[in-house]
Amino acid sequence: MTGSDFLQLDPSQTPRNGRTAWLAERLRAAITDGTLGVGARLPATRVLAADLSMARGTVAEAYKRLTEEGLLVTNQGGGTTVADLPVSAATPPLPHLREASPEQPLLEVSSGMPDLTSFPRAAWLRAERQVLATAGSEELGYADPQGAHRLRVALAGWLARSRGVSVAADRVIITAGVTGALSLLAQVLRDRGVATCAIEDPGADGNRRILDYWMDDITPVPVDEHGLDVTGLAGTGERAVLITPAHQFPTGVVLSPQRRRELLTWAQEVDGLVIEDDYDSEYRYDRTPVRAVHAGAPERVAHISSLSKVLAPALRLGWLIAPQALHDELVRKRWATDLGSPALPQLALAQLIESGTLERHLRSLRLRHRERRDAAVDAIERSLPGCAIEGIAAGLHLVVRLPEHLDDAEITARVRQAGIQVQPLSQHRFNPGPPGLVIGYGPHPIPRLQQAIKSIGEAIRPLLRQR
């Protein structure tokens, strides 16, 4: 096999920038969809570089990245072959797109899930092996309820680099995901007599239900094109608010600088707490990520986030950085709840951060998700002409606005009959508002995404014309 035949890669298509990422992506796709089977031998870097008119280092770097992700292995003789733990094993079969009956699986383009087929299984296993080979037996005993020190140190560095959040490791609390952090905060607020909380409207359905479980009441505050309406918030009399400033769920709005200032002033004035769910901040495609709100007022903001969108929700690993005044009570509550998170996955994650594997994984995911976003936007413009698309600067989902006369729940039901599941914007609303569809593009390969959006268009277009 020579380079030019290999995967039908066309030298004229290689981009001028980001060639390593481009090549890695092509190889990854070929391994995932089975074009390159287990054990398949890749061309020598010298050969492929010459055929694609690339620097040999670029090819070597792409191979290296995939090796680190566990997709490729380097053999004794120096050759490179496809590893025997392919992620393709996990790719769900393409569901039928037409005539879905209750028995048939739906193609779910709804919630903000990442591409779980890209979970770096081999890298994770390698990290676990490393941890099991080196951890002392005391690390298998009862641990610090606040989290493994090594992970807290690694996360403090990661947060400083990627989110502008500057904290010492002893202020990082490892939690069981965002839900774990939110439930601790809600309970500690309650213990202190703050038994209600403001939330964004529209806002994430899941978090709303968690808060609703622990609190006496939750108060919706409207979100407009600048983010949360802080004047509205002040009018509620609440002293705590849950907000997704980096990429609001579901609207995709980024909280404006003016609103950020207003929010922190509000918190100061009412002696309140801003709970910053740093949702989706990792996936900012066209500009540098906005800095966390926490950076502006660490004693007024509880910053929470997780790896559910970068690695997998099933890891149940997240973190919480809270004002000093709440810190001890939060750790104590975590202790009383379950003595803290399991140790081995914490140490494996620390290993992935320290080695730079997580950062590389995130870069490759960001690229993949951006391509999917672009494809989704193209397809929506073709299939749903005239509908505004919002929230595309970041994240794993976007919102398609529908004409005012349409009922998005009804539209969702109609689309579902075509075998596609999307979420109506109204599902995430407290009070009525303009209709829309929440479409998650994260988990889906481009052809499947295009097909799904085409089907959505076919289901809706007759209604658009009715107007």
Place this chain on the structure above:
Amino acid sequence: MTGSDFLQLDPSQTPRNGRTAWLAERLRAAITDGTLGVGARLPATRVLAADLSMARGTVAEAYKRLTEEGLLVTNQGGGTTVADLPVSAATPPLPHLREASPEQPLLEVSSGMPDLTSFPRAAWLRAERQVLATAGSEELGYADPQGAHRLRVALAGWLARSRGVSVAADRVIITAGVTGALSLLAQVLRDRGVATCAIEDPGADGNRRILDYWMDDITPVPVDEHGLDVTGLAGTGERAVLITPAHQFPTGVVLSPQRRRELLTWAQEVDGLVIEDDYDSEYRYDRTPVRAVHAGAPERVAHISSLSKVLAPALRLGWLIAPQALHDELVRKRWATDLGSPALPQLALAQLIESGTLERHLRSLRLRHRERRDAAVDAIERSLPGCAIEGIAAGLHLVVRLPEHLDDAEITARVRQAGIQVQPLSQHRFNPGPPGLVIGYGPHPIPRLQQAIKSIGEAIRPLLRQR
């Protein structure tokens, strides 16, 4: 100084639950910031309790906790004063954090830990690899808060074989260890108006603190040579009790058949709940393990256990089988707390159970621990002649009874100077009782165990002769 003036504590501010923690926190803060100086005398528990409208036991427990933390000392006359070298209490020391000084590592023959060096690292890694190679990507997403179905099926079989507990998989709730189960139960009981709970006296210090965190009050019930005194329990008026029937911690007593019957009759009569911590049941050396109490009255018993003593506490994996009437509320609380346990370790554990690896591991551990127990008993008979040894039929620890005139906390301090850490029986007591030492033999190779016991004997023997 009377209670009401003391620290300006306001009786109307005492919280409804976690009163011990609240009071301990206030006292700790006053000692740390110097409000209570070295040598300052605290009000008698009776006086402070009356002034704050609290149970006297609550005040006594707060004092005791701070005494254990080294902030308070109890004097000859029974008074309590601020210790003269208070450790910095900026962060409240949590129960499982050890305090061995770096210069002088202590040989800790105390708590009931297993031999963590025998954690089957290779088998665990193999199971993880198997899981990562075969799990679908949906298993990396948000999972069932009740636990992975595959693990619940495997555990239902394991419980039927090893504990006589017969339940369907859909009744098994996977928890974050015994603490995770206990905190769920305590909260759900509270939600239903049962805000107090009976516990064994002596009983496990750790579980007592967890219950004390979530409950208004905990009521000690004496344990004698047949186990929990059920007549005493009935006299308390409590409707819930936490008990370790298989191998009582710390006395090592197995609940007698007569007491079992009494216990279940009591539960029926008061419409109550028995929380069965199936502590140590795996390590029964000389006879077949006793059947779980749960088997006799599944709708009156919540059966909880974990793998902390067979694999490692750091896994944070346990289970809970509750009466049907509580099941849905418990699962819902787990959902609201953290959406459930991480998936990969659950699947790895299922793999270990299905393949028989866990069973083989347990058999080999049981053999190893029995040899250690025999060696410990021999050494104690040589080094501490005349002291009775109790609780040796099962478990990872035993109790050495001391002559009545000795103070076991004092003995422990003396032994500590010889570089050996044991637990005084009084640490696990609520009300005063005969002195003893809790010696954990699980983690230690025989020569080290013999050496430690020899040192303990040398430290104590002079006192034994004094009598």
